[in-house]
Amino acid sequence: MLVQRSPLKGAARRSGPLERVRVAARTVRDYDLDSLNIAYPDGAQLAADRTQVVLYAPRRGFLRRRDQLIRGALGELL
Numbered sequence: 001m002l003v004q005r006s007p008l009k010g011a012a013r014r015s016g017p018l019e020r021v022r023v024a025a026r027t028v029r030d031y032d033l034d035s036l037n038i039a040y041p042d043g044a045q046l047a048a049d050r051t052q053v054v055l056y057a058p059r060r061g062f063l064r065r066r067d068q069l070i071r072g073a074l075g076e077l078l
Helices: 017-030
Strands: 035-039 045-049 052-056 068-073
Touching (some): 017 035, 017 045
Antiparallel strands (some): 035 045, 052 068
């Protein structure tokens, strides 16, 4: 398991959705990963593979569905 922690962000200042997606795209590219799944402490979830990256919002509501915050091709986000 690969764990990467950024020393630049503290607990008081979380990274935004677009920054999370860009970091995931760079990680998939730089480490030549087939897929990447990340669950954030705030409940958001990120899924990435060699073609696309999708960031889902935290589960909300009665049916506990997730909204897609960002979806893009890996090459567009680099």
